[in-house]
Amino acid sequence: MIKFAIVGTGAIASHHIKAIEALPECELVALCDLNEPLVKGLSEQLGVPYFLDYKDIPANVECDAVILNLPHGLHMPASIFFLDNGIHVLVEKPMANTVEECDAMQAAADRNGKKLAIAHIQRFFDVNRVVKEIIDSGELGTPCMYSEQRSINYFLPSRPAWFTNKKMSGGGIVMNYGAHAFDRIFYTTGARPVSVSASCQNFINDRDVEGHAQIFTKLDNGMSAVVTFSGYSTVVYEIYYYFTGGALKLSGTSGIFIKKEGEKDWTAVPFEKTSGEFVGEIREFCKYVNGEPSIIPDYEYSRAVIDAITKAYNS
Ligand SMILES: NC(=O)c1ccc[n+]([C@@H]2O[C@H](COP(=O)([O-])OP(=O)(O)OC[C@H]3O[C@@H](n4cnc5c(N)ncnc54)[C@H](O)[C@@H]3O)[C@@H](O)[C@H]2O)c1
Incomplete structure (x- = not known):
């Protein structure tokens, strides 16, 4: 069983919540968002605790992995925070705003021996x-x-x-x-x-x-x-x-x-x-966390996306 926290409960989060509910190997254990009415409402509906500051999650909830559905500029700091706290990370696309941020995220995964994957859904x-x-x-x-x-x-x-x-x-x-x-x-x-x-x-x-x-x-x-x-x-x-x-x-x-x-x-x-793209994505992330063969997009792939976008902007 992989226990998940979801950080960022805006537009995309409902897809991840439904996928976690559909997969017997997953359990939702916490929600976090700065928007209290939004996250409190979801928390009451789903019967899981909520937090306003993601930094409060590791000390208060037993969780194996987080899904980060945050503004792109927060992908790097939030990923590094959770990896440094021993928690696997699935971060929404795009991986980060720059390739340097992507590299820092992967370095955090490597130094902690934790899994980092990027939710490229295609x-x-x-x-x-x-x-x-x-x-x-x-x-x-x-x-x-x-x-x-x-x-x-x-x-x-x-x-x-x-x-x-x-x-x-x-x-x-x-x-x-x-x-x-x-x-x-x-x-x-x-x-x-x-x-x-x-x-x-x-x-x-x-x-x-x-x-x-x-x-x-x-x-x-x-x-x-x-x-x-x-x-x-x-x-x-x-x-x-x-x-x-x-x-x-x-x-x-x-x-x-x-x-x-x-x-x-x-x-x-x-x-x-098939079972739908978000169920497929979370299932593959679970396999990756469990050390099984998985098709979840890795660092090299996701960094190449940011590299291409950066080249488009800089041209
Ligand atoms: N896979 C897809 O098809 C798909 C579709 C939509 C969005 N996305 C990606 O998902 C991510 C989120 O997009 P969205 O559309 O859900 O955005 P959104 O603005 O609807 O949701 C983001 C949420 O993060 C919260 N937030 C902001 N700062 C926070 C912080 N410090 N701590 C906790 N919560 C914070 C906001 O209050 C908001 O509720 C982005 O990376 C986006 O590109 C992917």
Whole structure:
């Protein structure tokens, strides 16, 4: 049994709570958030204690692991705190704001002999698993290019303020959704960047993070990737993989369509739905903690995502 505390009970936390409840090998033992009405309400609903300061957890609760759902600027200090207190850490994506922060986090895991993993979720979506199987099967020939277009209103009043504060978020839509795009590219193709360049701009407000961006990446298997993010209106989420013998189209994370040379129409690819991406993620993290073979993303992978994002910002 792995006893979990969840630190940060905002938008993403409910997915982790449901996954912990669904897995017999997991138990939720504590919650923490600065927002007392939020965390108190959840604590009463779930019957577990809550804390306002995460530093109070190790002395007061017996817990094996924490899930950190915090603003990106807190990923490093909170991870190091728990690792130094002998507690395994699953931290939400992106791993941290800089590669130096990633290195400091892994150093804390190493010196304490504790496990650190990063919640890059893309490999746990059924669609991405199937895309990877199609790529690896060679049925469409050689993969050449990846193209993602995502237009979503990034500046809705409902978005927590820290997301558009560069110190806390590390960046805007490129840091947040770019972490997902690089995760998907790395996982499905197995490739890593040889170069990354980008244009990042903000045309609608004075926030210190970008509102739209185009990122161009050359990959070490000869593929290239163009990722287009617009943060101004929620109208598009499409992904294309081009091959020598056809193409795949994804509607976000819900459907896959295939078209081969000579075919007129796209055909939906049927796929089996598994237990859900968050259950898959927490299950793999538990295996990792228990020293069993696991596909949970490791430090090298997650650091490579931050390295690519940093190169996009610095180009
Ligand atoms: N995997 C995914 O698909 C996915 C989706 C959404 C968010 N995320 C990631 O999850 C993380 C959290 O995002 P979110 O959307 O839940 O944000 P959120 O703002 O909704 O939640 C963050 C919570 O952290 C709390 N908090 C801030 N500072 C704290 C501190 N010092 N101690 C305790 N609590 C503190 C806030 O009060 C808030 O409730 C980010 O890394 C984000 O990128 C991942």
